[in-house]
Amino acid sequence: MTARSVVFLSLLGLGQLAAQNQRAKLDSVFAAEQGTDRAGCAVGVVQDGRLIEARGYGMADLANGTPIAPNSVFHVASVSKEFAAMSTILLAESGRISLDDDIRKYLPELPSYGSTITIRHLLNHTSGLRDQWTLLMESGWRLGDDLITEGDVLDVVSRQKHLNFVPGTDWLYSNTGFTLLGVIIKRVTGQSLREYAQQKIFGPLGMTSTHFHDDNSMVVPRRTRGYVFRDAEWHEMVPNYSTVGATSLFTTVEDLAAWHRQLDNPDILGAPARETLLRRGILASGDTLRYASGISHGLYRGVATISHSGGDPGYRAHLLHFPAQRFGVSVLCNDVGANPVRLAELASEVYLAESLEPVATAAAAGPSDPLAAAAGWFWSDGTETIGRVMLEKEQLGWSGGGGSTPLTPLGGGRYRIGTGMTVLSTTGTGKDRTIRTVGGSGEITVYRPVEPWVPTAADRADLVGRYTSAELGATWEIRLTGDTLRLVRPKFPPSALAPAFRDAYRTSSGQLGMFIRPERDAKGRITRILVGAGRVRRMEFVKGG
Numbered sequence: 001m002t003a004r005s006v007v008f009l010s011l012l013g014l015g016q017l018a019a020q021n022q023r024a025k026l027d028s029v030f031a032a033e034q035g036t037d038r039a040g041c042a043v044g045v046v047q048d049g050r051l052i053e054a055r056g057y058g059m060a061d062l063a064n065g066t067p068i069a070p071n072s073v074f075h076v077a078s079v080s081k082e083f084a085a086m087s088t089i090l091l092a093e094s095g096r097i098s099l100d101d102d103i104r105k106y107l108p109e110l111p112s113y114g115s116t117i118t119i120r121h122l123l124n125h126t127s128g129l130r131d132q133w134t135l136l137m138e139s140g141w142r143l144g145d146d147l148i149t150e151g152d153v154l155d156v157v158s159r160q161k162h163l164n165f166v167p168g169t170d171w172l173y174s175n176t177g178f179t180l181l182g183v184i185i186k187r188v189t190g191q192s193l194r195e196y197a198q199q200k201i202f203g204p205l206g207m208t209s210t211h212f213h214d215d216n217s218m219v220v221p222r223r224t225r226g227y228v229f230r231d232a233e234w235h236e237m238v239p240n241y242s243t244v245g246a247t248s249l250f251t252t253v254e255d256l257a258a259w260h261r262q263l264d265n266p267d268i269l270g271a272p273a274r275e276t277l278l279r280r281g282i283l284a285s286g287d288t289l290r291y292a293s294g295i296s297h298g299l300y301r302g303v304a305t306i307s308h309s310g311g312d313p314g315y316r317a318h319l320l321h322f323p324a325q326r327f328g329v330s331v332l333c334n335d336v337g338a339n340p341v342r343l344a345e346l347a348s349e350v351y352l353a354e355s356l357e358p359v360a361t362a363a364a365a366g367p368s369d370p371l372a373a374a375a376g377w378f379w380s381d382g383t384e385t386i387g388r389v390m391l392e393k394e395q396l397g398w399s400g401g402g403g404s405t406p407l408t409p410l411g412g413g414r415y416r417i418g419t420g421m422t423v424l425s426t427t428g429t430g431k432d433r434t435i436r437t438v439g440g441s442g443e444i445t446v447y448r449p450v451e452p453w454v455p456t457a458a459d460r461a462d463l464v465g466r467y468t469s470a471e472l473g474a475t476w477e478i479r480l481t482g483d484t485l486r487l488v489r490p491k492f493p494p495s496a497l498a499p500a501f502r503d504a505y506r507t508s509s510g511q512l513g514m515f516i517r518p519e520r521d522a523k524g525r526i527t528r529i530l531v532g533a534g535r536v537r538r539m540e541f542v543k544g545g
Contacts, residue, residue, distance in 0.1 A: 019052075025350045026053060029343060033057040039227040039234065039335035040068050043347055044253030046328040049261035054253050060224040060334065062234055070254050073209055073223045074332035075239050076317040077310025080212070080249035081178050082259070082277070085123055085294030086269065087197045088181050089276045092119075096188050099123070099276075106184045109158045117167045119184065122177030123293040124281030125441070128163035131535030132156065132176040132246070137512050138533060139472045140490050143240075144313035147216060150243045153179050159471050164537045165382075168284040171291065171443040172383075172535060175246035178294070182212075182245030193244050204268050207255040212244040220250060224334040226314015237314030237336065247312055253330045256319060260328035263306065263321050278306065280442075289442035290421070296441060298421055300345055302357030309341050320344040325355055365396035365407045365415060371426055372396060378435045378447035379501060384515050384532025386500060387435065387447050398424060401506070401513070450501035460485055462526050463497075463505075463518055467541035476541060487516070 026043065033040035040058015044051060054070035092099050097106075099120040104110055110117075113128075121127035132153045133143060139156060141148065157176055164172055182193035189196055194212040202210045209222070226237045241248050266274040280297060281289040290297045298305045303322055310317040318340035321328040329347045331340035349356065365371060375391045388399040397404030398417050407415040407424065414425045421440040428434050435447040460480055468475045477488040478497070485497040487507050497505040497516060505516045515532040531539040 022350055023053065023055075026055065026347055027057075029346045029350065030055070030057045033333070033335070033338065033343075035059075036065070036067070038062075038229070039225075039333070039338075041331055041333040041335070041338055041340065041343065042068050042070060042072055042074065042253045043332075043343070044070065044257055044330045045347065045351065046257045046260040046330075047351065048326050049257075049264055051254065051257040054257075058335065060222075062225070062227065068224065068334070069222075071209060071222055071252050072332075073220055073250050073252055074317065074334060075213070075224075075226065075247075075312060075315045076249050076251055076332060077239070077247050077312040077315055078175075079308050079310040079317045079319050080245065080247050081294035082308055082319070083197055083201060083212075083249055083294075084178050084181050084193065084245040086201060086273065086277055087185060087193060088119065088123065089273050089293065090200050090269070091185055091188065091196070092276075093270075093273060097184065103127075103180065103184065106187050107180060109154065111158070111161060113163050113167075115163075115167050119181070120281075121167050122174075122181055124171070124289065125173050125177060125291055126168050126171055126281055126283065126289075127174060127177050128165045128167050128170070128172070129157065129174050129176045129180075130160055130162075130164055130537075130539075131172075131174050132179060134512070134533050134536040135160070135176075135472065137510060138469075138531070138536065138539060139474050140492075142491060143511060144237055145240065147240045148243055150179065150183065150214075153243055154183065156472070159473070161471055162538065162540075164535075166284075170283070170382075171281070171289055171441055173441075174535065178246035179243055180245070182243075201269065202255075205258040205262065207251065207258050210249065210251040210255045213248045213250045214242055214244045216240060216242045222252075223250070226312075226334050226336070228314065228336045239312040239314060241312075247310070251332075253332055256330040257328075259319075260321060260330070263323065263328065264326045287442065287444075291441040298440065300348070300356070301359065303352070303355055307344075311336070316340050318344045320348060322348065322352065322355075325352055327352060360408070360419075363408075365409045367391055367394050367396075369396055369409060370413070371407070371415065373429070374426060374433055374435075374449075377450050377452065377501065379450040379504070380445050380447045383445050384537050385445065385447075385534075386450075386506070386515070387437075389435070450504075453499050453502045453504075455499050457483075459503075463529075465526075465543050467529055467543050469539060469541045471539065 034057045038058050042056045045053040056068035058068050060066045060068045060072045100118050102116045117127045135156045185193050185196050194214045227234050228237050262269050277293050280292050295306050295308050307320045316333045316338050318331050329344045331344045333340050374389045378387045390397045390404045396407045405418040423438050425436045437445045464480050466477050479486050486494040488494045492510045495507045495509040497507045500506045512533050517530045518526040519528050521527050528542045
């Protein structure tokens with residue numbers, strides 16, 4: 001054996017040892033997902049366009065004892081949006097549509113809202129269209145139980161008389177827009193999104209285990225089942241959708257390696273298409289968003305990323321890519337309790353430790369911070385959301401209604417909420433104080449102080465009655481049981497209304513968290529309620545209607 005051979009074998013041995021160490025560290029990241037008694041996750045790691053690691057943890061099918069493997073097929077929820085967006089962009093490149101077309105050119109059944117909604121608005125979540133899932137849940141649909149089709153979405157969306165905001169002026173995540181992209185592709189090409197994406201993306205990229213699942217009854221080899229751990233045992237959860245674009249992509253971590261390759265080197269889909277996909281949205285104000293077309297720009301430990309996550313009944317997913325490092329991680333889970341975003345971040349640390357900045361150790365804001373004087377509740381009328389500045393155990397935090405998330409001062413009256421991208425700032429004092437947050441996609445929310453309120457017996461009695469929404473085709477009832485107001489909706493148990501501030505109540509019904517605000521006529525009589533449910537704002541229910 002020559003000296004050169006000895007050196008080569010030594011280097012080869014060191015490389016194998018390093019790979020084994022990385023695999024062991026990766027396994028430790030997914031320690032909680034391992035075992036034959038639980039659902040779990042698959043992970044794929046891509047470097048320079050090559051799949052360097054693919055692992056499965058936990059079970060794909062608990063009833064049949066099938067473990068998760070790198071070729072296990074997952075429903076990846078909103079990760080689908082990257083592929084619906086690319087399909088739309090490729091269609092625009094063919095000249096058959098323009099991204100600046102009015103969507104009513106292809107969807108004439110949608111109302112005219114007095115402002116043009118373009119295809120680009122749909123791609124960037126700046127259309128103002130109310131979200132399909134929230135609309136359906138408000139109408140009485142039960143996600144995971146009732147089968148939802150494309151026709152069902154078109155029906156409820158076409159009955160909406162109002163938008164959340166004027167198109168192009170704000171950002172709010174809207175699944176509706178991406179379902180409509182699939183419909184536009186079908187009407188222009190005569191092919192379903194499933195067929196078009198297969199022809200233009202999945203076939204050319206060799207993604208043989210990937211498709212848009214537009215038939216919920218279709219048998220899919222190696223398909224995982226979705227689960228939730230509840231009441232000390234596992235239960236199946238099924239995304240009952242036969243609608244695609246916003247969701248319903250079925251794929252594997254092995255196939256997603258081809259997509260990571262195109263994000264680095266678009267030799268098949270083309271550099272112009274990738275550039276359009278990654279171009280960040282711009283609001284009418286000139287503000288640039290972090291959200292592009294079905295994909296988000298961000299930072300992780302000081303390094304630029306592009307990513308998208310997804311969550312549907314039974315499934316959680318995240319695709320994380322580091323363009324400068326030509327590195328990507330896909331984490332697909334069939335356990336709703338899993339956190340694929342954090343798992344993907346930790347997995348990336350195994351391979352990119354030298355590229356990442358140290359974990360921030362800035363001291364959290366304390367009681368001596370000027371914001372401590374603002375402890376209390378704040379309401380955003382524009383987004384119909386509530387927040388609270390909290391001071392607990394000498395720690396300043398921000399709460400959207402649940403637990404408190406620590407605030408870290410950035411200087412100049414600015415604070416980071418937790419470890420994410422959202423930044424909070426404050427100006428003014430007392431009743432003139434304003435809280436402003438800039439979210440992970442660049443969306444801005446403005447809050448002003450509100451005071452807790454206890455309704456009188458007369459207040460509670462006035463709210464009792466039946467309320468009907470023509471846009472939803474739904475009737476709700478508010479009843480009074482003792483001193484407690486309750487919302488009664490068909491198919492759901494009654495839910496208590498808790499006063500938040502004057503003439504504003506919060507409740508949780510089914511999977512919906514909502515604010516209900518009565519409105520009165522000149523004589524002080526309640527004539528309607530406005531319902532805010534996150535991605536659907538100011539839904540009107542007429543009293544006695």
